Amino acid sequence: MRFRRWPRPTPYEDTPRKRAAFARKQRLEREALPLYASEIAENQHSADEEMARRAVTWDRVEHSKRAYHALKWREARARLFAFPESVRLQIRRIWRDCPYPPDHAYFCDLLRQIQLGKEDPYRPSWTVHAALKAKTTPNPTTFAETFKQIGRPPSSPNAAGPIMLYCGNLGSGILFLRATPLQIGENDAFLDLEVTGPCSDDELALIGRLAQADRADRVVALRRGAEMGNASTRREAV
Incomplete structure (x- = not known):
């Protein structure tokens, strides 16, 4: 079972930096209430007493943290053994290679995802990815069915109306359309x-x-660039 080892317990380290920080704390307490500075100083204990108190607290906190993590790992193992043996062995296999930190919280979350059916232990999400499939419209009947409006940029001075941007996919790849109403002369x-x-x-x-089926005026479709080599770049709808 992959897990993060708890550091070996060490005694509390008494350093000059900690003593200086404690002295600064006491000084700020006195300066906060200058009229009662003498009374506050009488109730403040020495740095030696503070270091001794911290040493006792340090051991108690370290023991409490170690016991807490051990308890949580025992609970996680109990949840693991609630699975059938074949599934349990597979969970242990994927836990050895999964990208999650070796912590009981992540292990319990993995077990919960498997229980809810959101994670398949035989096809874990970090190793198997579903193939992406583009949404296409191979046999369109209307312009609105094929292309969706994605923007409305500022109109140019030569445009006779608002410019629209569309995108869609007929099967060869994503297409972007820029529809600009123009007018040459009066008619x-x-x-x-x-x-x-x-x-x-x-x-x-x-x-x-x-596009022509939805409009009364003439539509001129043209290709921008040379994506298709020698193919024609302009075609008027008929």
């Missing part, structure tokens, strides 16, 4: 939809069609 208003991320031509066309 030519369209939505400039800039796509960032791994996006094929077919996916770019699909994004344009989904």
Whole structure:
């Protein structure tokens, strides 16, 4: 059983630094009530008496702490032996390799997590990690189903309305969309939809069609950068 050994008991160490700290404490007590300084000084004991008192208290406290930790370890072992033998042996195996400090409190918490079903002793959380699976929308039917709004940056001077930021995943990777309404002249208003991320031509066309279905004006979907090599960088929704 992995545990932290309690330090060997040692006698209380009387040092000049401790005596100086005790003298300072008594001086501050007298200075706090200067009118009663003489009466306070009469009731203050010497440094030798204080060191002797601390030596007695030190032994008592050390014994109490040692007894407390021993009691808690006995309680932890009793909880351990409440498990079936096969599970108990497995718990002892994982306790030897787990990252928790070798303390009775952490051991009891591990036992409690196993009792509640939050920790599997045969698949401990610090050695087995579930594979992450990205949330994708492979066959979307609407733009709102595929892309979620994640921001609304300040509009540019050339924009004809508020700029929206979206993100989603069609299966090839996460995509970020920046939708900027633009207007050229009086009658030519369209939505400039800039796509960032791994996006094929077919996916770019699909994004344009989904966005166009929710809008009356024209949608122009374009790819930012060159993620797809020689693929076209602009496609107007039809």
